[in-house]
Amino acid sequence: MEYNSRTHTIQNIMTSNKKGLIKFDHYLQREENQWNRKTKSLFIDTILRGYIINPIIVIKEGRASAIIDGIQRLSTIRDFINDQFALSKDMDDITYYDEDENKELTINLSGLKYRNLKPEIKQTILSTELRFYEITEFTDQEIRDTFSRLNAGKPLNQKQLRKTLTTMPFQEAITDILSLDFMTPITKEEKTEEKGRKKLITPSMHRSATDRDIIVQTLMLIESSNKNYELQSFSTHAINNFISWYNDNMNDDVITQLKETIGILGNKIHSISMKNTTTPFMLYAAYKTVDNDADMDAFIKKVYDFIASYKSNTAYTDILQSSTTTQESVQERLAYWNKMI
Numbered sequence: 001m002e003y004n005s006r007t008h009t010i011q012n013i014m015t016s017n018k019k020g021l022i023k024f025d026h027y028l029q030r031e032e033n034q035w036n037r038k039t040k041s042l043f044i045d046t047i048l049r050g051y052i053i054n055p056i057i058v059i060k061e062g063r064a065s066a067i068i069d070g071i072q073r074l075s076t077i078r079d080f081i082n083d084q085f086a087l088s089k090d091m092d093d094i095t096y097y098d099e100d101e102n103k104e105l106t107i108n109l110s111g112l113k114y115r116n117l118k119p120e121i122k123q124t125i126l127s128t129e130l131r132f133y134e135i136t137e138f139t140d141q142e143i144r145d146t147f148s149r150l151n152a153g154k155p156l157n158q159k160q161l162r163k164t165l166t167t168m169p170f171q172e173a174i175t176d177i178l179s180l181d182f183m184t185p186i187t188k189e190e191k192t193e194e195k196g197r198k199k200l201i202t203p204s205m206h207r208s209a210t211d212r213d214i215i216v217q218t219l220m221l222i223e224s225s226n227k228n229y230e231l232q233s234f235s236t237h238a239i240n241n242f243i244s245w246y247n248d249n250m251n252d253d254v255i256t257q258l259k260e261t262i263g264i265l266g267n268k269i270h271s272i273s274m275k276n277t278t279t280p281f282m283l284y285a286a287y288k289t290v291d292n293d294a295d296m297d298a299f300i301k302k303v304y305d306f307i308a309s310y311k312s313n314t315a316y317t318d319i320l321q322s323s324t325t326t327q328e329s330v331q332e333r334l335a336y337w338n339k340m341i
Contacts, residue, residue: 001135001137001138001139001142001146002135002136002137002138003133003134003135003136004133004134004136005055005131005132005133005134006131006132006134007129007130007131007132008129008130008132009126009127009128009129009130010047010077010081010125010126010127010128010129010130011126011127013074013077013130014077014078014081014126016065017074017078020064021063021064021065022058022064022065022067022074023061023064023065023066023067024067024071024074024075025066026059026066026067026068027166027168027171027172027175031206031207031209032071032072032075033075033207034072034207035072035076037085037086037087037088038088038090040076040079040080040085041087041088041091043073043076043077044076044077044080044087044125045087045091045092045094047077047124047125047128048094048096048109048121048124048125049094050128053073053130053131054070054073055070055130055131055132055133056069056070056073056074056130056131056132056133057069057070057132057133057135057146057150058070058132058133058134058135059134059135059136059138059143060134060135060136065132065134068135068143068146068150069150073130077125080113080114081114081125082114083113083114083115085113086111086112086113087109087110087111087112087113088110088111089110089111090110091108091109091110092108093106093107093108094106094107094108094109094121096118096120096121096124097120098118098120099120107121109121140167140168144165165240165243165244165247166243166247167247169250170243170246170247170250173250173255174212174215174216176255176259177215177255177258177259177262178201178211178212178215180259180262180263180266181266182199182200182262182263182265182266182269183200183201183211183262184199184201184206185199185201185202185203185205185206186198186199186202186203194271196271197270197271198271198272198273199271199272199273200272200273200274200279201214205276210276213239214276214279214280214283216239216242216243216246217234217239217280218258218279218280218283218284218287219242219246219254219258220234220238220239220242220280221280221281221284221334222254222258222284222287222288223242223246223251223254224334225284225288226254228249228251229242229245229249231327231330231331231334232327233325233326233327233329233330234324234325234329234330235325235326238325257287257290257291258283258287260290261283261286261287261289261290262283262286264286264290264296265283265286265300268296268297268300269300269303272303272307273307274307277320277324278333281333281334281336281337282303282337284334284337285299285337285338285340285341286299288338288341289341292341294341299340299341302340303340306340315336316333316336319332319333319336
């Protein structure tokens, strides 16, 4: 693995971003907006005070640079400069040099957006240099190892860390599935225009990578039903073992049919809300409905009836009382949904 080290001003970084030369969607990275406003504000304060900032790690993908470490830092800078958020209301005073008055002045930036800042403060931000490590020669395994070690002490959850176990082809397949409209979280515009509409994947599920686990669990159920894999449970260990197996045994036909199935669901279901402990089983049952050339409309009616009667459906909810990850719990839910096909 080879890399170069260089510094870039924030102004130059933002120019590169506008030209599409910085990619924020590398499969290993967490989603943007993991930081709350207070944490984002503290980072802007760090820039203004000239404190040390950890370097940004990127890999070259053609002319573009894909971020593998530093997405929260760069997206915070980008969003602040684009007036996407205001600084928190408890900022400490900042001292800066005012050229007009030829002296140092103290100012409080609490509650201000970038557009409200004095030119001197804006220039301090834009002229700040960030250190970049640009990896130019690498294998997929080396990048996953690098990401895992860089994040060894960071509070990533198990679902997010699972990306380091997954090869790029498998990750790309998961990303393709999650890019389908039925599997994307509802947007602010959709919330405004279609009040009351709900979608299968919520924004919090997307941020925590729960949506990726749902796809992996769905594939576990499908490959088990196809007699290609022995389903154990949905424990962390079992999911990780399946990922290792599927890295070498990914079935393109299954992936294609699952995408087609989800596309059908998206065309027929406009609004839906379901617990993530059930979603993989519903997607599995929909897949098998298509596989068996059964009536999808009849299946969807059963899904709606299931959702409507969920609270009183003790035959199903009792399965989830003790655990949602054990082999017994998974097998009982699988048997329940097999009857829905």
